[in-house]
Structure formats: structure tokens, C-alpha cells
Amino acid sequence: MADKKEITYQEVAKHNKADDCWVIIDNGVYNLTEQMKTHPPGPFMIKLFAGKEATWLFKRVLLHSEKVFKNKEKYRVGTLKRVEGEKIPNNSQLFITFAIIIIALVAFFLLK
Numbered sequence: 001m002a003d004k005k006e007i008t009y010q011e012v013a014k015h016n017k018a019d020d021c022w023v024i025i026d027n028g029v030y031n032l033t034e035q036m037k038t039h040p041p042g043p044f045m046i047k048l049f050a051g052k053e054a055t056w057l058f059k060r061v062l063l064h065s066e067k068v069f070k071n072k073e074k075y076r077v078g079t080l081k082r083v084e085g086e087k088i089p090n091n092s093q094l095f096i097t098f099a100i101i102i103i104a105l106v107a108f109f110l111l112k
């Protein structure tokens, strides 16, 4: 079964481009190359996590319905083979920092 295929982080990290984008959500590895092109807020949100861990933000986006959670299984390429002590990059903090700066700028210009 394709689902059982074990994929190392080293392999995921190679798929870090706009035309070849794999992400990690929980223990699954997903090929979101096609979904990135049609992603409602734009490709940027998914591109930021290309070849990386995306679980934290993916689960917190309230606009991600049950359907999105279920549908993602169609894009699953395998299961992540975790290696003890291996650090997997995650750009959630970068996203949050970026969002806070934008919100602060908007608030500044609206309230001044």
C-alpha cells in the first residue's frame, strides 16, 4: 500500500519547490504541488512549508474544513520515518512573525 511507504525527512526536504512541493502533516507526507496552485489564499502559505513540517499551521487554520482534512489523504505519498534527535524545520514561527508585523502595520495606519 502506498500509504505504508516510509519516507525520511532527507527525502521530503528535496521536494521544496513550487513545482515539486511535499509537506509533513502529523506523520504523513503529502504532495501538495497541484493544490498549491489553487489554494484560496494563494500559493505562498503552502510554498512556505515546501519540504518542511506544516502540521501546526495546517491544523490551526479555521478555514480548513473537515473536507480539507479528509481530502488531504488523496495527496498522501507515504509515512514519515522519524529518526530520533532529527530536527525538522518548521516555518510556523516565521509565518506568525510575518502576520503580527502586517497586523501591527495595518493597526498603526488605521489608528494614527
Ligand code: HEM
Binding pocket: 023, 032, 035, 038, 039, 040, 041, 045, 046, 049, 054, 057, 058, 061, 063, 064, 065, 067, 068, 071, 072
Ligand atoms: C493562513 C494560512 C492559510 C489559510 C488562510 C488557508 C486557507 C484555506 C482555504 C480557505 C481553503 C479552502 C477550504 C475549503 O475548500 O473548504 C484551503 C484549502 C487547503 N489548504 Fe489551506 N490555508 C492556509 C494554510 C495552509 C497550509 C500551511 C497548508 C499545508 C501546508 C494548507 C493546505 C491546504 C490544503 C491541502 C487544502 C485543500 C486543497 C484541495 O483539496 O484542493 N493550507 N486553505
